[in-house]
Amino acid sequence: MQSTAVQGPPLNRPRTPLVQHLWLVALGVGLGSSALTNFWLPDDHAALDALYLGTMALACGGMIIGTTLWRAADAVTVAWRIMCAGMLLYLLGEATWIWYARRGLEPFPSVADAMYIAGIATMIAAAFLLARTRRDQTDDMVVLDTAIIAIAVGAVLWTVTILPYADDPRASVLDRLIAGAYPLLDVFLVAIIARIMLAGGRLPVGFVLPVVGLGIWSITDIVYYQQVIHGSYSEWSWVDFGYMVGYVVAAAGALHPASVEVDNVRARPPQIDRLRLVVLAVFAAIPLIAIDAGELLGIDTNTGVLALASSLLVVLVLARTWKLVRLNGRLGEMRSDARFTSMIRNSSDAVVVVDDDHRITYACPALERKWGWCIADLVAQPIQTVFGHQDPGQLDRWLGAVERGDAVVPIEIALIAADGSTTSVSVVASDLRDDPDISGIVLTGRDISHRVELENQLRHDAAHDALTGLLNRGGFSRRLDETLQHRTGAGSTLLFLDVDDFKEINDQFGHAVGDRVLVELGARLAVEMREDDIVARLGGDEFAVVVDRQDTERLAERIRALAASIDIEVLARPVTVSIGWYELEPGTAATEALRRADLAMYEAKRTGKGRLTRYDMELGHRAQHRLAVRNGLRCALERDELRLVYQDIVRVSDGVRVGREALLRWQSAELGPISPAAFVPTAEEMGLIDAIGTWALHGACVDAVDELRGTGSTPVVSVNVSPLQLDHGFDRVVDAVLRETGLEPDRLQLELTESVMTHSNAADVLGRIRGRGVRLAIDDFGSGYSSLGYLRRFHVDTIKIDRALVTGCDDDPRLLAGVVRLINSMGATALAEGVETEAECATVSELGIPLAQGFFWHRPAPLGRDVRVTADEVT
Numbered sequence: 050m051q052s053t054a055v056q057g058p059p060l061n062r063p064r065t066p067l068v069q070h071l072w073l074v075a076l077g078v079g080l081g082s083s084a085l086t087n088f089w090l091p092d093d094h095a096a097l098d099a100l101y102l103g104t105m106a107l108a109c110g111g112m113i114i115g116t117t118l119w120r121a122a123d124a125v126t127v128a129w130r131i132m133c134a135g136m137l138l139y140l141l142g143e144a145t146w147i148w149y150a151r152r153g154l155e156p157f158p159s160v161a162d163a164m165y166i167a168g169i170a171t172m173i174a175a176a177f178l179l180a181r182t183r184r185d186q187t188d189d190m191v192v193l194d195t196a197i198i199a200i201a202v203g204a205v206l207w208t209v210t211i212l213p214y215a216d217d218p219r220a221s222v223l224d225r226l227i228a229g230a231y232p233l234l235d236v237f238l239v240a241i242i243a244r245i246m247l248a249g250g251r252l253p254v255g256f257v258l259p260v261v262g263l264g265i266w267s268i269t270d271i272v273y274y275q276q277v278i279h280g281s282y283s284e285w286s287w288v289d290f291g292y293m294v295g296y297v298v299a300a301a302g303a304l305h306p307a308s309v310e311v312d313n314v315r316a317r318p319p320q321i322d323r324l325r326l327v328v329l330a331v332f333a334a335i336p337l338i339a340i341d342a343g344e345l346l347g348i349d350t351n352t353g354v355l356a357l358a359s360s361l362l363v364v365l366v367l368a369r370t371w372k373l374v375r376l377n378g379r380l381g382e383m384r385s386d387a388r389f390t391s392m393i394r395n396s397s398d399a400v401v402v403v404d405d406d407h408r409i410t411y412a413c414p415a416l417e418r419k420w421g422w423c424i425a426d427l428v429a430q431p432i433q434t435v436f437g438h439q440d441p442g443q444l445d446r447w448l449g450a451v452e453r454g455d456a457v458v459p460i461e462i463a464l465i466a467a468d469g470s471t472t473s474v475s476v477v478a479s480d481l482r483d484d485p486d487i488s489g490i491v492l493t494g495r496d497i498s499h500r501v502e503l504e505n506q507l508r509h510d511a512a513h514d515a516l517t518g519l520l521n522r523g524g525f526s527r528r529l530d531e532t533l534q535h536r537t538g539a540g541s542t543l544l545f546l547d548v549d550d551f552k553e554i555n556d557q558f559g560h561a562v563g564d565r566v567l568v569e570l571g572a573r574l575a576v577e578m579r580e581d582d583i584v585a586r587l588g589g590d591e592f593a594v595v596v597d598r599q600d601t602e603r604l605a606e607r608i609r610a611l612a613a614s615i616d617i618e619v620l621a622r623p624v625t626v627s628i629g630w631y632e633l634e635p636g637t638a639a640t641e642a643l644r645r646a647d648l649a650m651y652e653a654k655r656t657g658k659g660r661l662t663r664y665d666m667e668l669g670h671r672a673q674h675r676l677a678v679r680n681g682l683r684c685a686l687e688r689d690e691l692r693l694v695y696q697d698i699v700r701v702s703d704g705v706r707v708g709r710e711a712l713l714r715w716q717s718a719e720l721g722p723i724s725p726a727a728f729v730p731t732a733e734e735m736g737l738i739d740a741i742g743t744w745a746l747h748g749a750c751v752d753a754v755d756e757l758r759g760t761g762s763t764p765v766v767s768v769n770v771s772p773l774q775l776d777h778g779f780d781r782v783v784d785a786v787l788r789e790t791g792l793e794p795d796r797l798q799l800e801l802t803e804s805v806m807t808h809s810n811a812a813d814v815l816g817r818i819r820g821r822g823v824r825l826a827i828d829d830f831g832s833g834y835s836s837l838g839y840l841r842r843f844h845v846d847t848i849k850i851d852r853a854l855v856t857g858c859d860d861d862p863r864l865l866a867g868v869v870r871l872i873n874s875m876g877a878t879a880l881a882e883g884v885e886t887e888a889e890c891a892t893v894s895e896l897g898i899p900l901a902q903g904f905f906w907h908r909p910a911p912l913g914r915d916v917r918v919t920a921d922e923v924t
Contacts, residue, residue, distance in 0.1 A: 073301075080294065080297055098147050098151070101143075101289065101293065102140065102143065102144055102147070104293055104296070104297070105136070105140045105143070105292075105293060105296045106140060107300075108136065108296040108297050108299070108300035109133055109136050109137050109140060109296075109300070111300040111301070111303065111304050112129060112132065112133040112136070112299070112300045112303040112304075113130075113133055114303075114304065115129070115300070115302075115303030115304040115305070116129045116130060116133070116303060118304070125179075127178060128175050128178035128179050129175070129259075129303050131171060131172075131174050131175040131178065132171075132172055132175035132176075132259065132263075132299065132303075133303075134171050135167075135168045135169070135170070135171030135172035135173075135174070135175055136168065136172065136296060136299070137168075138164050138165075138167045138168030138171055139164065139165060139168030139169065139172070140168075141164045141168075142161045142162070142163075142164030142165040142167075142168055143161075143292075145159070145160050145161035145164060146159075146161040146165075149161065166234065169234040169235070169238065169270075170234060172238065172263060172266075173234060173238050173241060176238060176241040176242060176245070176260075176263055177241055179245060179259065179260070232271065235267050235270050235271050238263060238267040239264075239267050239268075239271075242260055242263055242264050242267070245260055257302070258298055258299065258301050258302025258305060259298075259299045259302040259303070261298055262294075262295045262296070262297070262298035262299030262300075262301075262302060263295065263299060264295075265291055265294055265295040265298060266291070266292060266295030266296070266299070267295075268291070269288055269291030269292050269294075269295060270292075272288055272291070273288050273292075396413065396415055397415055397419060397496065398413075398415060398493050398494060398495050398496070399412075399413065399415055399416055399419075399420070399435070399464055399474060399492075399493070399494035399496075400412075400413035400415070400491065400492070400493050400494075401413070401416075401427075401432065401435060401436075401491075401492045401494075402481075402487060402488075402489040402490065402491050402492070403432050403448070403489055403490050403492065404488070404489050405452075405482070407431060407432045407444075407445060407448055408429055408430065408431055408432070409427050409428055409429065409430050409431075409432060409434070409435070410428065410429075410488075410489050411428075411489070412424050412427045412428070412435070416435065420464065420466040420467060420472070421466055421467035421468055422435070422466070422467045423467075432444065432448070432492070434465070435464060435465060436462050436463070436464060436465070436474075436476065436492070436494065437462060437463045437464075437465050437471065443460075443462075444460070444462065447460050447478075448478065448490065451478040451480055451490055452480060452482075452490070454480070457478065459475045459476060459477045460475070460476050461473065461474070461475050461476075461497065461501075462474065462476060462494075464494055464496075472496055472498050473496070473497050473498045473500075473501040474494035474495055474496055474497060474498075475494070475495050475497045476492050476493065476494045476495075477492075477493050477495075478490055478491065478492050478493075479491045479493075511523065511524070512524030512527070514571075514585070514586040516564060516567060516568060516571075516586070517567060517568055517571030517572070517586045518571070518575075519571050519574075519575065519584050519585050519586045519592075520583065520584065520585035520586070521585065521586065521587070521588070522585070522587045522588055524585065525583065525585035525587065525593055526639045526640065526643070527639075528583050528585075528595075529543070529583065529595060529639040529642060529643070530638070530639045532583065532595055532633070533633060533635065533636070533637060533638075533639065533642070541595065541596070541597050541632070541633040542595070542596055542597075542601050542630055542631070542632055542633065543593065543594070543595050543630065543631045543632075543633055543642050543643070543645075543646045544593065544594045544595075544596070544601070544604070544605065544608070544628055544629070544630045544646065545591070545592075545593055545628065545629045545630070545631075545643070545646035545647050545649065545650040546591065546592040546593070546594070546608065546626045546627070546628050546650070547590055547591050547592075547626060547627050547628075547650050547654060548566065548567075548570070548590035548612070548624060548625075548626055549624075549625045549626060549627055549654065549658040549659060550625075550658075551563060551566070551589070551590035554566060554620070558619050558620070562617060562619055562620070563590075565617055566590075566615060566617065566620075566624055567586065567590065569615045569617070570592065570611070570612055570615060570624070570626075571584075571586055571592065573611040573612075573614070573615070574592060574594060574608070574611065577607065577608070577611060578594060578596065579596075581597060582594060582595060582596045582597070583595040587643075592626075593643065593646070594608075595633070601630050601661075601663075602661060605628050605630065605661040606661075608626065608628065609625065609626060609628070609659065609661075612624045612625060612626045613625065625658060625659035626659070627650055627653040627654040627658050627659060627660055627662075628650060628653060628660070628661045628662070629646045629647065629648065629649025629650030629651070629652065629653055629661075629662050629663075629664060630646060630649060630661065630662075630663055630664065631645045631646040631649060631663070631664040632663075632664075645664045645669065646664060648664060648668055648669065648672040649662045649663060649664040649668060650662070651672075652668055652671075674720070675727075675731065677719065677720055678720065678723060678727060678728055678731055679731055679735060681717050681719060681720060681723075682715075682728055682731055682732060682735065682737060683735070683737070685715055685717070685741075686740060686741065686744060688718065690715055690716055690717055690718065691713065691714070691715055691741065691744065691745075692713075692714045692715075692716060692911065693711050693712070693713065693714070693745060693748050693749060693752065693911070693912070694711075694712050694714055694909040694910055694911050695709040695710065695711055695712065695752075695766075695909060695910065695911070695912055696709065696710050696712060696902055696907055696908070696909040696910075697709050697902060697906060697907045698710060698764070698765075698767070698880065698900055698901075698902045699900070699901060699902065699906050699907075700899065700900060701881075701890070701893055701894045701898060701899060701900065701901050702894065702899070704906065706764055707764055707765065707900065708764040708765035708766065708767060708798070708900075709764055709765075709766060709767070710766075710767040710769075710800070710902065711745060711748070711749035711752075711766060711767065711768050711769070712725070712769075712909050713725050713729070713741070713745050713769070715728055729771070733771055733773050738771045738773050738774060739773070739774055739777055742770060742771055742774045743774075743782055743786070745768060745769075746768050746770075746782070746783070746786050747786050747789070747790065749766050749768045750766070750786055750787065750790040750792045750797065751790050752766070752912045753766040753790075753792055753796060753797075754790050754791055754792050755912075756912070763796055765795075765796055765797070765798050765824065766792075766796065766797060766798065767798040767799075767800050767826060768797070768798070768799055768800065769800045769801075769828065770799045770800065770801050770805075772801065772802070772804055772805040772811065775805070775810060775811050775814045775815070776810070779814055779818075780814050780817045780818050780821075783797075783799075783818055783821070783823060784821070787821075793822075794821050794822035794823045795822045795823075795824065797823050797824065798823070798824035798825070798826050798846070798847065799815075799818065799823060799824070799825055799826065800826045800827075800828040800849070801815075801825070801826070801827065801828060802827075802828050802829055803827060803828075803829065803830060816844075819844065824846040824847065825844075825845045825846055825847075826845060826846060826847035826848070826849055826880070827845050827847070827848045827849065828849050829849065829851040829852075829882070830848045830849055830850055830851055830868070830872075831850060831851045831853070831854050831868060845877055846877060846878060847877060847878045847879075847880055847900070848872045848875070848877045848878070848879055848880065849880045849881075849882050850865070850868055850869075850872075850879060850880065850881050850882060850898070851882060851883075852882045852883025852903075854868060855881050855882060855883050855884060855889060855893070855903075856883060856885075856889070857889075858889055858892045858893070858896075862892050862895075862896060865881075865892070865893075865896060866896050869896050869897060869898055873897075878899060878900060879898045879899065879900070880898070880899075880900040880901060880902070881893045881898045881900070881901040881902075881903075882901075882902060882903065883902075883903045883904075884901045884902070884903035884904075884905045884906075885903050885904045885905050886905060887905070889903075889905070890905050
């Protein structure tokens with residue numbers, strides 16, 4: 050335990066090596082001077098007296114210097130100064146006695162005796178003050194041990210020192226009192242020194258030196274009186290050397306830097322020390338040994354006094370044994386209590402005890418050390434001072450359940466620090482109101498802030514996009530559900546955004562640039578939207594926004610402007626977004642709302658990109674139909690739902706059929722007839738176009754061969770080819786079909802739209818096919834990517850003029866005439882598509898177009914059927 054000594058001013062330790070080791074210098078010089086005085090100087094009493102008194106005077110001066118150099122606590126400084134005063138008084142007594150002795154005077158009692166006794170008493174007081182610095186210890190057996198040593202030594206001294214004076218009839222009462230005072234004071238000094246040494250604990254050099262010095266001095270004084278009584282004392286013997294050494298050693302302790310640590314000595318806890326027990330047993334046996342020695346030597350040892358001392362020692366030993374038994378029984382409990390106390394004192398958990406009124410009766414040091422509370426200020430405060438909850442009554446209800454003995458689980462609440470900050474803790478409770486040492490409910494709060502932070506971070510990460518920091522699809526869906534549940538829906542709009550051509554940005558500039566686009570767009574959306582709006586990145590290049598505004602078109606325009614303002618140096622064009630929006634309706638699920646806005650966005654992208662499209666029921670029906678088409682198309686081939694129909698290609702001059710075009714039809718069992726314009730693009734998106742295209746090519750070739758077998762001749766059959774088919778070895782597919790069916794290559798014509806001209810490997814693949822004798826035709830010429838350069842590269846046989854150029858050509862044939870001249874200049878055969886009237890047929894003939902097809906002659910029909918158009922239908 051800590052000392053109760055009053056702390057003085059801050060330590061002020063000089064750092065110079067000489068001052069730090071001044072005590073060693075003083076110790077060496079003092080011991081050398083003492084040895085020189087007592088053993089080596091010639092028998093010059095004046096010189097010896099001067100050196101003797103001078104050494105002791107310098108020791109007193111060194112003690113004064115030490116208390117000045119090392120500024121210790123007030124109580125320690127006082128102890129050193131009292132010790133110095135006692136040594137000075139004794140030194141004055143020595144000087145007075147020497148003055149008497151050199152004049153042949155030896156009065157008793159004298160002034161020297163008064164100074165001697167006063168000096169010894171003063172040194173006892175100093176030793177007592179030093180002992181007080183070690184009084185705060187738990188080993189109360191030290192008192193018994195000190196008493197045993199004091200009685201044993203006192204009994205012997207009484208017999209051999211005091212008793213001869215007490216029995217001397219020539220001595221006066223004053224003589225007897227003074228003669229007895231010397232050994233009794235020595236006994237007191239020895240007892241105090243024993244008290245200090247037996248207390249245990251750490252002993253710094255600053256403590257050991259004065260205790261050793263006083264011990265040497267007291268033992269020397271006891272021996273001196275014995276020699277005086279028996280007449281064996283002689284000047285300048287080792288007895289005088291002992292006095293000087295005691296002075297010097299004590300003074301060295303004052304000069305040592307550790308002298309300031311005397312008040313910091315800590316006593317050890319109770320323990321069983323075998324060496325200590327042996328020492329006490331030896332001291333307890335001293336009176337009995339003295340009795341036996343006196344009888345053997347025939348010396349009068351006053352057996353009665355020694356016997357009384359032995360009896361007292363027996364009682365003390367029995368008391369000590371009883372305490373030792375109790376100590377042995379308590380050691381385990383005390384160690385356990387000490388461990389528990391240390392655990393509580395050093396624990397980082399917040400431990401609080403509350404009474405029946407839920408007021409604090411105890412708070413652990415962690416609340417002061419970690420949370421800044423003053424423990425005294427917390428006592429008698431309601432528990433809500435430390436533990437807070439969103440529901441003020443929750444904690445009281447929880448404590449009530451603890452008091453009733455109900456099974457309760459730990460509660461997670463906030464621990465409030467002195468500065469108002471909070472820490473998340475998990476609190477468990479133990480009802481120890483029946484325990485007299487506790488008398489309350491113990492609440493233990495463990496800091497779970499790191500776990501709570503981690504959980505919050507995990508929840509945040511689970512609901513937010515790592516790239517942009519916006520809500521992700523899951524987090525957005527939950528927020529959208531809350532919006533649909535708590536808002537009436539009036540004025541709330543969901544916008545679904547998609548970055549146009551984002552795949553091309555990634556492919557051309559890299560994913561790092563693509564990520565920058567997404568981050569910039571997300572940041573601009575977060576800034577533009579209001580606090581109540583919801584902004585999310587749903588994944589990829591898709592974003593969603595929920596706003597509570599009426600002017601959706603104006604907001605969409607603002608969003609498109611934000612996207613266009615993204616400035617990334619490597620991009621060659623502004624960023625555009627397609628936006629679909631849906632007015633939220635109460636009761637609609639979040640997934641359905643997202644689906645509808647997504648449909649509107651795809652419609653905006655399909656109709657030209659960079660647009661805004663609103664969801665309506667018709668859009669929903671179309672989307673459902675497209676979905677049904679996609680689902681049905683997967684099974685169309687397996688169910689044999691695809692058919693080929695043919696439209697004749699005629700020679701305009703005489704109307705004779707010179708070929709026929711194979712057209713694909715789908716008769717769905719669930720959806721009915723589906724237009725090729727509806728399902729062919731879908732087949733291209735789904736990756737089914739290769740299988741469907743190969744089926745159509747094979748079927749057209751088979752029909753052509755069958756017709757040849759039936760009639761002996763066959764016109765050229767034209768089959769439409771998707772540009773996507775050219776990516777997967779289409780030339781090998783054509784070779785395989787021709788081999789399997791036996792159709793001559795010059796009887797097959799492949800029709801491709803103008804978009805094939807931009808395809809990277811189209812020229813190579815089509816060149817190989819044309820090299821095998823297969824004819825090539827450009828379909829719907831004039832509706833898309835017309836380019837003279839492409840026409841020169843592909844060397845096609847036939848160019849089919851789009852119906853848009855043919856319709857109404859009888860009113861203004863100039864554009865059609867120019868196209869015909871262009872085709873003729875390329876060395877290809879022109880074919881007019883979509884001729885439906887007699888006037889159009891006449892104009893086509895006048896312009897010199899050799900081939901044509903259209904409703905004017907035949908409608909598309911299965912092979913073997915000739916569906917002609919009637920005059921009424923033409924009209």
